[in-house]
Amino acid sequence: MKFLPYVLKHLRRSWVRTLSTIVGMALCIFLICVLQTVLDAIRKTTEAADPSRVVTRHAVSLTFNMPLAYKPRIQGLAGVKRVAVSNWFGGVYRDMKDFFPNFAVESEDYFPMYPEYVVPPADYAAYLADMQGALVGRDVATKYGFKVGDSFQMESFIPPYRVSGPLKFNVRGIYDAPPGRKSSVNVGMMFFHYKYLYESVRGRRGVGSYAGAGTFSIQVSDPARANAVMKAIDTNFENSDVQTKTETEGAFLAGFIALTGNLVGLLNGVGLAVGFTILLVTANTMSMAVRERRTEIAVLKTLGFPSALVMGLILGEAFAIATASGVIGVVMARLAVGNLANLPFMGLLLGNFPALEVSPTVGLLTLSLAVVLGTGAGFVPALGAYRSRITEALRSI
């Protein structure tokens, strides 16, 4: 510890270099931390998905609807317990920047499949009884001050759903996550009755005078046989006009969040590249420090400083830089991720995650990564200092 002032004074002396290294490295750590948090959220969402639930959608794209007539045909297949139509409404509350995901669902079939959306029974009954009823997540209620009994309007940005103008909704219940599942259940969404959407679209002139089924949420009786059921569903519609694609809920959510399956690979790749950058940045800073201090290192050794101690001092500098950068990067990531959902349009991108935050695991992992990479990068220059010969270093002045 008595050598600490020596290490710190060096860092302070070349503060421009120290600072730029720390800023550069902190940015890298920030990036890695945010990326890992997103990956973590994708993983958690996938893991939290109920293995007994599968989702059927249009084989071509999520943006096309399927005929409602498919529902009884799916219902009739062996191993299918429940089927509910669920459409992404794309309703905008007030302004695009206030977006939260909202779905028109066949409530009577849908909510029994989703016990993780917890609503007081009386509120739920009131919701079922109100054609314009809505269930909003706790986060949405908190953010926009919704209380049971409030009314609000929403208009979809999907053209076929706009034909009737904005829809009016009454908040009938606020749903919560069950205790202990806050990080895996998304309480930032809103649900309303599919029949309300269906009625508001039906009979209007123009494109899509009929609201089809965006997706079918399906519960299978035996999760172990989910694969067979999924296959049976898609086979069933193989020769129809509209083919289907059925996935587990986990795969569907992951695909929906990640847009393409490659996002995970891409994020990991970016993380790797950024990690490598850290290595280069610190290695460069530390070799500069060692090179310009050749004589000084020789003087320390002359005074009797053991080579290992000299090496330790260099590593100490790298460690200090790495730790400072790591802490700054992770703290920045925490702040940024916490405020991400409040940024304009981010609700649209991130609304499908349960509340996003840098978990202690991700934070600690990224911090250790910073320390290991940063200190590791100082190793080669430090080894040079360890090996340098006094007489040669002193001669070169």
Add this chain to the structure above:
Amino acid sequence: MASVDVRQVRKVYKRDAEEIVVLNGIDLQVPDGEFVALMGPSGSGKTTLLNLVAGIDRATSGSITVGQTNVTSLSEGELARWRSRNVGFIFQFYNLIPVLSAVENVELPLLLTSLSRSQRRERALTALKVVGLADRAKHYPRQLSGGQEQRVAIARAIVTDPSVIVADEPTGDLDAKSAEDILNLLDLLNREFKKTIVMVTHDPRAAGRAHVERHLEKGQLASSIVRREVTA
């Protein structure tokens, strides 16, 4: 008793197939409390010899004993430990650590001891007092003149109270007045503090302050020894 005893020392550098014999059979005895000046033309091996005596370089053959210690037999780590306790170094270009203040520079060798923080500070200040720079303790090397820097370096050399001080052209980079101050200081260390001093120098006036002058030429010590009366 000889404080420094160099016997039959050879130092050979190998460059490719070529062998450069820098020191060729050196014998040098420096009694305790002696002040020796090593002179000789540039490239004659003065620095090399001094480095061997101070234990920062190794002889190709021969033996060197300083005090009770045969330094030629020590390992790298043992040598470092030995240097930190027994030898004080003064360089031509002072070699202070620029990011440390005067007192921190002087304190540096004490970091290797088990002294407490306040004891270290106290000793460093005492050493600075000896060289007359107690009022510059907080100054950084770039805020000091060359002569003052060298005096701080001398304080650093004596702070661990070593018995032997080696100085490689300590006045080589200084003006006449500052050089005089430095030589007076070395004289003081020798007379008052009984330090054995081995000083390499080009400057005949500097050499004149030593008790003994030895001349190195082509890797060998000239047999003529200049001795001076020590004025009390």
